[in-house]
Amino acid sequence: MNKLKSDEVKAFYENWDVSKYPDYLKLLMEFEENLIFKIILEDDFFKSLSKSHKNTKILDCGCGFGSFYNLTKDFDTLYLDFSLNLLKKFKIEKNKICANIENLPFKNGIFDLILCINVLEHVDFEKAVFEVKRVLKTNGRAYFIVVNADSIINDEIFVDWKIPHNLISKSDFKSIETDDFKIEYIISFYFLHPFFKLFPKLILKRIIDLFFKNDEKISKVLKFKGQFLICKMVKK
Ligand SMILES: C[S@@+](CC[C@H](N)C(=O)[O-])C[C@H]1O[C@@H](n2cnc3c(N)ncnc32)[C@H](O)[C@@H]1O
Incomplete structure (x- = not known):
């Protein structure tokens, strides 16, 4: 993987303004978000947490x-x-912290669940995963979501960003798996071909709805070829 300059990544995100993106791009981003909500809400571990809301620490x-605030707002989430x-654009008052994933300002073993969504592409992969593992409790889970290096979709809006990034593959996750940090599953999702974004907004919306309903089925056929990967890991 390429070594990335974190000051360039930071400069990019300090000026990131999604509200200026064209409508089709907003729709595609919303499609990804909705798929992530669906996958996590249906996940067994996540469902088991729902019973103990306020005692569950999430990062x-x-x-x-x-x-992804709506996914975690009822828990004790940081x-x-x-x-x-x-962080300023994120309109909540409390529980926000400005820090680097490569050097997390927490003691070991604090969190029951860590979400790390579309972040590992921009950082030192091994350092960041190590830090996530360190601050997870034993039996805690991490959900890593990344742009998939082995995708057959290869939409340039997700793979040709103007910021330093690495695409990440299933084998990258396999390479960091240890006896005390195990992969529970890796699946790929989002199979909308870039061609469809040429359609007008209303038609694109309908096409997206169709792909949303069928994503799991397509994933069974095209396995690890979707635009994104979700890797769920457990700390032993
Ligand atoms: C593509 S955005 C994803 C944001 C959010 N997870 C989502 O999916 O909407 C990548 C995020 O990672 C953050 N980021 C990048 N490098 C980071 C680092 N070293 N430490 C903490 N955050 C970082 C960026 O500031 C940005 O908010």
Whole structure:
């Protein structure tokens, strides 16, 4: 993997303004988000947490402006990002912290669950995963979501960013697996071909709805070829 300059990544995110993106891109980002919500809400470990809301400590690591807030707002959740600008845009008063995933300011074994969504592409992969593992409790889970290096979709809006990044593959996760940090599953999702974004907004929306309903089925056929990967890991 390429060595990335974190000051360049930071400069990019300090000025990141999704509200200026064209409509089709907002729709595609929303499609990814909705798929992530669905996958996590249906996950057994996540469902088991719902019973003990306030005693469950969650870290949304690289939370940006809080796209996944609704997933975690009823738990004892801390939202972390290294961009102050994005944290300011994230309209909650408390529980936000500005820090670097490569050097997390927490003691060992604090969190039951860590979400790390579209962040590992921009950082030192091994350092960041090590830090996530360190601050997880025993039996805690981490959900890592990344842009998939082995995708057959290869939409340039997700793979040709103007910021330093590495695409990540299933084998990268396999390479960091240890006896005390095990992969529970890796699946790929999002199979919308870039061709469809040429369609007008209303038609694109319908096509996206169709792909949303069928994502799991397509994933069974195309296995690890989707645009994104989700890797769920457990700390032993
Ligand atoms: C593509 S955005 C994803 C934001 C959010 N997780 C989401 O999916 O909407 C990547 C995020 O990672 C954050 N980030 C990048 N490098 C980081 C680092 N070293 N430490 C903490 N956050 C970082 C960026 O500031 C940005 O908010």
